[in-house]
Every structure is written in structure tokens, then in C-alpha cells.
Amino acid sequence: MGRSLISDETLTLIKDRLDIVDIVNRHVSLSKAGQNLKGLCPFHLEKTPSFTVSPSRQIFHCFGCGAGGNVFTFLTRVTGGTFPEVVRDLGRTVGIEIEEATARSGPQAHLAQTVERVNEAAAAWFQQTLRDERAGLVAREYLTSRELLPRTIDQFGIGVALAEWDGLLRGLARKGFSQGEIASAGLVIARTDKTGFYDRFRGRVMFTITDLRKRVVGFGGRVLGEGTPKYLNSPDTPLFKKGQTLFALDHAREAIIRTKTVIVVEGYFDAIALHQVGLTHTVATLGTALTPEHIQVLRRFASKVVLLFDPDAAGVRAALRGLDLFVNSGLGVKVVTLPSGDDPDTYVRKHGPESFVRLEEHAPSLLDFALEYSLKATEASTIEGRIRSVDEVLRILQKSEHPIEREERLKLVAERLGINQSRLIERYPALMAQQTPGPGTLRSAAVGKSGDSLFKGIPEERDLILLLLRGTLSPADVRRLQPEKFSVEACRKLAEIALTHLDRDGRIQVQSLLDESVDDPACGALATELSLRDDHFDDAPAHIMACLDCLDRKRSEQVLRELIAKLKMAEREGRVDDAGMLNMQINEVRMRKAGTPTAGVVSLVKE
Numbered sequence: 133m134g135r136s137l138i139s140d141e142t143l144t145l146i147k148d149r150l151d152i153v154d155i156v157n158r159h160v161s162l163s164k165a166g167q168n169l170k171g172l173c174p175f176h177l178e179k180t181p182s183f184t185v186s187p188s189r190q191i192f193h194c195f196g197c198g199a200g201g202n203v204f205t206f207l208t209r210v211t212g213g214t215f216p217e218v219v220r221d222l223g224r225t226v227g228i229e230i231e232e233a234t235a236r237s238g239p240q241a242h243l244a245q246t247v248e249r250v251n252e253a254a255a256a257w258f259q260q261t262l263r264d265e266r267a268g269l270v271a272r273e274y275l276t277s278r279e280l281l282p283r284t285i286d287q288f289g290i291g292v293a294l295a296e297w298d299g300l301l302r303g304l305a306r307k308g309f310s311q312g313e314i315a316s317a318g319l320v321i322a323r324t325d326k327t328g329f330y331d332r333f334r335g336r337v338m339f340t341i342t343d344l345r346k347r348v349v350g351f352g353g354r355v356l357g358e359g360t361p362k363y364l365n366s367p368d369t370p371l372f373k374k375g376q377t378l379f380a381l382d383h384a385r386e387a388i389i390r391t392k393t394v395i396v397v398e399g400y401f402d403a404i405a406l407h408q409v410g411l412t413h414t415v416a417t418l419g420t421a422l423t424p425e426h427i428q429v430l431r432r433f434a435s436k437v438v439l440l441f442d443p444d445a446a447g448v449r450a451a452l453r454g455l456d457l458f459v460n461s462g463l464g465v466k467v468v469t470l471p472s473g474d475d476p477d478t479y480v481r482k483h484g485p486e487s488f489v490r491l492e493e494h495a496p497s498l499l500d501f502a503l504e505y506s507l508k509a510t511e512a513s514t515i516e517g518r519i520r521s522v523d524e525v526l527r528i529l530q531k532s533e534h535p536i537e538r539e540e541r542l543k544l545v546a547e548r549l550g551i552n553q554s555r556l557i558e559r560y561p562a563l564m565a566q567q568t569p570g571p572g573t574l575r576s577a578a579v580g581k582s583g584d585s586l587f588k589g590i591p592e593e594r595d596l597i598l599l600l601l602r603g604t605l606s607p608a609d610v611r612r613l614q615p616e617k618f619s620v621e622a623c624r625k626l627a628e629i630a631l632t633h634l635d636r637d638g639r640i641q642v643q644s645l646l647d648e649s650v651d652d653p654a655c656g657a658l659a660t661e662l663s664l665r666d667d668h669f670d671d672a673p674a675h676i677m678a679c680l681d682c683l684d685r686k687r688s689e690q691v692l693r694e695l696i697a698k699l700k701m702a703e704r705e706g707r708v709d710d711a712g713m714l715n716m717q718i719n720e721v722r723m724r725k726a727g728t729p730t731a732g733v734v735s736l737v738k739e
Contacts, residue, residue, distance in 0.1 A: 138219055138230065143204070144647070146219065147701045149226035152190045152203045159210050159344070160432050161389050168342060168664065172462065174210055174432040175199045179462035184664050189643070191650055193660035200660025201650045210432075211345055214241050221345060243316060244370040250309055250317040251371070257303045258291025258338040258351075268292050271337050278401060281483055287383070289340030293333035293353060300331045319348070320369040333364065339400045341418070342382050347371065352379070352400055352418060363399070365418050376425040377416040379403055385433060387413040394434040396422070398441055402476035409485040422454050427461055436464045438492055440476050454500050457685035465498035503541065589620035590686070595669075596679040597623050598639060598662040600630055604672050607638030609680065617683040622655040629655075692721050 136486030142148060153169060156162060162169040173183035173194040182196040193200035199209065207218040220230040243245050262285075264270040271292035275285060284290075293300060304314050311329050314320050320329035343349045350366035366372055378396075380403045388394045395414040397403050403416035413434075418428065430437060437453060458465045468491050480488055496504065546553040599605060603615070613631065619623035626649055633644040649659040669675045695718045702711040 138216065141231070142228065143219065144222075146223050146226055146228055147203060147647070150203055150222060151187065152206070153185055153187050153194065155203050155222075156185050156192060157389065158204060158385060159206075159374050161392060161435065166666075172431055173197060173199070174428075177428065177431070177461070185331055186664055189646060189663055191646060191660045191663060193657070193664045195661065195664075198657045198661065200657045202647070205650060205656070211343075213345065215243070234384060240370060247317045247369050248347050248349075250304065250313055250319065251350070251573075253304055253309065254300060254306050254317070254319055254335075254351070255291065255340045255348045257300060258293060258340070259289060260291070261299075262290065262292045267294060267589065274337060274356060277479070278405075279402065281408060284404060287343070287407075288380070288404055289348075290404075290735050291338040291340070292356075293331065293336045293338050295335030295356075297330045297334065300333070301329060313423050316369065318369050318372075332366075335359065336364065339379070340365070341372070341377060341379055342373075343377070344382050344385065346382060349377065350374075363419055373425075374418050375420055375423045377418055378426060378429060379418055380407065381415045381429070383407060384413050388415075388433040392434055393436040393438060394430055395438045395440055396430075397476050399475075399477070402440070405477040405480055409480050411480070411485050411488065415666070422457055424457060427457050427463070431461065431463060436466070438466050438468055438495065439498065439626065440468045440470070452502055452505065455498055458498055466492065466495040467498055467501040468492055468495045469501075481605065499541070503545065503686050580687075589623070590682075592679040592682040593620050593623045594662065595667075595675060596683070597626050597658070598665060598667060599669070599672060599676055599679075600626070601642060601645070601659065601663045603640060603642040605640060605676060606673070609676050610634065610638055610640060612680050612684075614683075614687075617687040619686070622658040625649075625652065625655040626659060688721055688724060692718065696723065 153162070156169075156171075160171040160174050162171040163181075167186070167188065169185045169187070170181040171183050171185075172181050173177055173196055174192060176199075178196050178199040183194045185192045187259075191202055192568035201209075203222070204215060204218055207213065207217055207222070216230070223230045229557070246349070249320040262271055270683065272537045275290065280290070301311070301314060301320050305311070306321075311320065315322070317327060319332055321332050325548055333351065333353040335356050339352040339354070340348055341350040350369065352366075353364045355362055355364075365374055368374060379400060384394065384407070391413050393413055395406060395411060397406065397414060397416045398419075399416055403414050406412075406414040415430075437458070454465070457593060463683065468477065468488075470491070473480070485632065516679055530702070543553055545551075546555075600613075608630070613627055618627055623732065626645075629649050629652070630640045630645050633641040633648070635641055646659060650656045652659075667695060691710060695714055699711055699714040699718065702714055
């Protein structure tokens with residue numbers, strides 16, 4: 133059960149109460165570009181914005197990767213939700229309730245919904261346990277020692293897992309969940325003797341992990357007292373992928389879009405502490421290094437990234453690992469180094485957010501941070517070590533695609549090392565030959581400009597559909613519009629849809645055409661692309677006439693080729709009567725092409 137159960141009237145009602153700009157702005161940082169808005173595409177890596185949103189037409193299109201559609205299309209792609217799930221969520225925001233049955237589509241979607249329901253119940257159980265006067269006492273005292281306010285605890289859905297083998301298991305069973313359903317969410321582990329399950333999280337402060345749709349997708353647990361591991365996360369499930377998830381992104385999204393900046397920390401408490409003091413544009417990795425998927429998510433909302441890792445060796449390594457990921461990503465990256473003995477949580481509690489802002493203002497770029505780290509290594513090295521360190525410095529410089537930036541930094545490096553700059557430049561080619569992209573290195577995808585169409589086919593077909601989507605065709609033009617004359621399938625489909633959306637005067641109702649076509653896999657991307665192109669025609673009516681004439685001519689040529697092929701076959705097979713009839717038809721088509729009126733030609737060309 134799925135999309136077919138949702139009526140077109142319901143979809144139209146929901147769309148009419150929404151503005152696609154508001155929805156997209158929650159996921160992409162947009163800026164004004166004439167009548168439209170532009171931003172970096174969330175669906176592929178690019179440095180120059182080619183992702184366009186039209187407020188007037190309520191559609192989007194990326195001229196780099198070809199993605200396009202309406203608000204439903206956008207959310208299904210950016211959130212990974214099914215069409216019915218997206219419609220249901222949007223319906224709720226505008227006060228239209230969609231039947232639950234319409235959100236079910238296939239076993240994988242059903243499993244994801246089961247995991248979501250189990251997680252929601254588990255989050256409520258953890259939070260209720262924390263509020264329990266006796267059961268939550270130790271955890272509440274611990275959270276007080278971390279100076280977390282009650283409103284912060286509520287905001288982030290913090291709870292506690294009892295130090296029992298099956299506390300959660302029994303609690304969820306009373307809610308009607310089976311052991312298999314609870315196991316599907318990764319909340320319990322099968323016993324080795326196969327006699328049942330036991331709780332994954334025991335004796336831990338629990339952090340609720342939510343996605344951008346506010347769904348509870350997983351949990352993180354910090355052990356109370358002694359024990360290992362110190363932090364434990366949910367395993368991957370249909371809803372949760374640790375290497376793709378950033379904690380607190382749903383809380384931070386609006387602030388990130390507003391400031392164009394995101395602070396990245398390593399731990400739950402670090403992120404929560406910064407949010408509590410007003411640095412609400414903060415997210416945390418979940419005990420993993422930054423991944424290409426994380427970078428892709430961050431690029432949707434921010435243009436600047438502040439890496440805030442612990443000042444120990446592990447923190448330095450974490451920052452340096454980000455160099456390959458961020459290189460040429462279009463993001464400006466700084467590294468904030470905290471005083472020894474402090475982590476982000478303790479620092480902001482002792483010194484306040486203003487002190488952190490000052491640290492950020494004077495923080496070096498990631499490239500400069502990496503250079504400084506490598507330069508320090510050269511100062512303490514043997515001769516062989518200095519050579520290796522110098523090579524490392526040059527490799528870092530090569531990661532910048534800006535020649536002026538490279539040259540300026542090369543000059544500073546030469547001065548710092550007391551080496552002639554020309555010697556460093558001589559070493560460049562050899563290193564360049566050795567360089568191969570690492571498996572985690574992001575590369576910019578080819579980005580098309582608004583003038584570079586993804587359309588492959590006859591230009592006249594493209595232009596005719598483009599002008600059709602602008603509402604430029606007159607009723608007389610529309611009467612000449614025959615879908616079978618288009619050789620490109622997407623154009624043919626758009627022409628077919630257009631002819632079902634005519635007003636009383638015989639003109640095409642463009643918005644109705646768009647509403648139907650953007651969700652059609654055969655023509656949706658082309659419809660959004662051509663709708664948002666800014667091609668100019670000096671004499672649009674004359675160009676429409678020329679395009680229609682071209683399609684007529686090409687159709688006649690095609691019919692002529694088919695008739696000639698049939699004639700040759702008839703002659704080979706000795707079918708004299710058929711050959712005579714085909715000769716007459718061929719002559720009629722040729723006379724029509726030459727402009728000589730002939731009876732019956734139109735019907736023959738259509739056959």
C-alpha cells in the first residue's frame with residue numbers, strides 16, 4: 133500500500149499550504165538569484181551553486197546532477213523517506229492527517245517503522261526511569277555534576293538505563309512489543325545459549341539520537357561509574373547508520389543555516405554543553421572519525437566548519453584526518469585548540485561562550501593547522517625525519533587547489549625551515565607523481581551551468597517544450613502539437629501530459645502540467661530543468677513556428693523512410709498492387725514536403 137492510496141486532491145491541498153522554499157531552506161543554505169534561489173546541491177558534491185529553487189513554480193532543479201521535482205520529491209531524496217511517509221509528515225505540519233496505511237510500502241519500510249516505534253517507546257522508558265525518584269537518583273546526581281539544566285535534559289531526551297539484564301526488555305514487553313521487534317532496533321542482544329535476549333544498554337546515561345525528521349533512530353549510552361566501553365552506541369539498523377549520523381543536527385540545523393557555520397565536536401556531552409550556553413550550531417560525531425557522508429550533510433547547511441577536538445594526540449589526529457575529507461569541498465575549515473586539560477564541555481563551563489568565540493576568531497585554518505603540526509615535527513627530527521616531514525608539508529600544500537594560496541604558504545614554509553623556496557618547488561613534481569587519491573577523498577562532481585543542458589536530442593524539441601512550459605504556445609500552436617512527432621521520450625511524455633491540461637481557450641495550464649510531470653520518472657527531471665532555464669528568444673512565436681515546422685519535416689522524413697522500406701520489401705516479394713499503393717503514398721509525402729497541397733497526406737503522415 134502506498135502512494136496510490138493518496139488522492140491527487142489531498143496532495144494538492146498539502147502543496148497549496150506549503151512553500152517549497154521554507155522546506156528546502158531547512159536542508160540547504162539558499163541565497164537569492166534573481167526570481168529564484170540558489171544553493172549547493174545536497175545530492176552531489178559541488179563548489180559552485182547549481183541547485184535552483186523556484187518560489188513561483190514550487191519546484192527545484194540541480195543543473196549539475198539533474199535532480200529535480202517538487203517538495204515531495206525533494207524530501208524523499210534528502211531524508212530517505214518513502215513518498216507516503218513524506219506526505220504523512222508534511223500533512224501533519226499543515227493539519228491534514230493521512231491514513232496510516234498509506235505510509236506502508238514494502239517489507240523494508242515496514243521494518244523501519246517497527247524500529248521507529250520500538251525506539252520511541254524505549255526513549256520514553258529511559259526518560260521515565262530517569263525521573264523515577266529512586267531508580268533515577270544516581271543518574272540525576274551525575275547529570276547535576278555535569279551542570280546540565282533540567283530544560284537541557286528534556287530538550288535532548290536524556291534518560292537512564294537501569295543496571296539490570298532485562299529492565300528495558302521487560303518494560304517494552306509490557307508495551308506489547310515482541311522480543312524480535314526489540315532486537316530489530318538493536319536494543320537487546322541474543323544470549324549465547326539461545327534462551328532469549330538481554331539489554332544492550334545497562335547502567336548508563338542514555339542519549340536519544342534523532343534525525344532531521346525528529347524520528348528516534350538510535351541511542352548512545354555513557355556508563356555510570358566504572359566500566360567499559362565508556363560510550364556505547366546502537367548498532368546499525370534500517371534507521372541508523374553511525375557513519376552517516378551527526379548527533380544534535382536536528383537541534384542545530386536552524387542555527388547552522390542562520391550563521392552559515394557548524395561546530396563539530398566528538399562527544400554527546402560536548403555538544404549538549406555548547407548548546408546549553410547558546411552555541412546552538414554544534415553537532416557531534418558518534419565516536420567515529422568524520423566520514424565523506426558527514427561532509428556531504430554539513431555542506432547542505434554550512435559554508436564554514438569549526439573542528440573542536442580534545443587537545444590530546446588523539447584529538448590532533450582526528451583533526452588531521454579531516455584534511456583529505458575537506459580538501460576542495462567548498463567549506464572553510466578552522467581548528468580550535470583548547471588549553472591542555474580542557475575538553476569542550478569543561479572549557480565552556482569554566483570560561484563561558486564568549487571565550488570560546490574569541491578562540492574561534494583566532495583559530496587557524498585546517499590547512500595551516502596541519503602545516504604547523506608537520507613543521508613542528510621537522511624541528512625535532514633527524515635529517516631523514518626532516519626530509520620526510522618536508523615531503524609531508526608539501527603534500528599538504530598540494531591539497532589546496534588555489535595556486536596563490538599554495539605559493540604564499542610555500543614562502544612561509546621556506547622561511548620557517550630555512551630552505552630556499554626554489555628547492556621546495558623542485559620537489560613538487562616528484563611528489564605530484566606519487567599522489568593518488570585516498571579511498572576517503574572527496575572529489576568535486578562535474579557541475580553544469582544553467583546553460584549546459586542535460587538534454588540529449590533535437591534542439592527544436594527541447595526549445596518547443598521549454599516554451600511550452602513557459603506558457604508561450606498559442607491555441608493554434610497547441611493544435612499543431614502532436615506527441616508522436618517527438619523523438620525524445622521525455623519530450624513526448626511532456627507533450628502528452630500538456631494536452632490533458634488545456635483551459636477553455638485551448639492554452640496549456642502550465643502549473644497543472646508541472647504538478648503532474650515532476651513526479652513522473654520519464655520526464656520529471658527534464659520538466660524542472662527546462663522550467664528553470666533562462667534561455668532568451670528574440671522572437672518566441674516565430675521560433676515556436678520554426679520548431680513545429682522542424683518536427684513536421686522530421687516526421688515526414690521518418691514516414692518517408694518507412695514507406696520506402698515497405699516499397700522495397702513489396703517489390704522483392706512481387707506484391708505489385710501493394711507496391712503501386714506505396715508509390716502513391718511516397719509521392720504524396722514528397723509533394724507535401726515540397727509544399728504542394730495533396731489530398732490525404734496529413735492522415736498518411738500520422739499513420
